[in-house]
Amino acid sequence: MDEPLLDISEVARRSGLAPSALRFYERKGLIAAAGRNGLRRTYHPEVLQQLGLITCARGAGFSVAEIGRFLVARPSDGDLRDRMAAKARDLDQRIVRLTRLRDSLRHAAVCDHEPIVECPDFKRAVGNVSAPATEPAQS
Template identity: 90%
Template sequence: MDGSLLDIAEVARRSGLTPSALRFYEKKGLIAAAGRNGLRRTYHPDVLERLGLITCARSAGFSVAEIGRFLVARPSDADLRVGMAAKARDLDEQIGRLTRLRDSLRHAAVCDHEPIVECPDFKRAVGNVPAPAAAQAGPAR
């Protein structure tokens, strides 16, 4: 095996992903194996950077299909750029909600009010954490 290539087990170890996840991403076209060493896939080391991007995007709520489109995006792809801007706005809203939640939890961790949930500062902070859009819409009919 070429000394610069990484075995699938090594890529899994370094990326924190399972070999089955690597095979899934390969099947979906997000990564590509460089070849095989016997029955085991091998990858160029730069696959780790791509997997880092994929992992980050997945944790931000991107679908595999969205990631696939993003990975092949060109500056001329206006529709994709509009989608990326919308996703960035969604992430800003999520970050705001999580920041407010984090701040209220930090307050609760040091609050002396009995019970904590009745603390006016905690209530005010929690009241500033809007529900996700799906929860605000109410039950589906």
């Protein structure tokens, strides 16, 4: 087996992340260096996969800590499975809301109401997104 290890700068370049971010993720337990070349971290190429996942999850609004928990997930961890399923449901909700917001935004871009927020269509769409109002959420 040859030496497929990547230098941190290489990983940074390929992943599009700053080296400082890679070290940051390492501190947070999201990734691990395969070893060192001198002081330089070297990584297995597969770390690029992980970084893709991390970037993706971050973009989806997951916190770094949360991602860290998912990254060490093993099938035996039923609890984590549950959390993942719950997260999937959260995402469903979020997707619905985002879709509505997108539609509202799209409408707003062509709407004639003076303060755009006053547009009834806009309001209605937004109202659907977040408005218990009758139900006090919690205090």
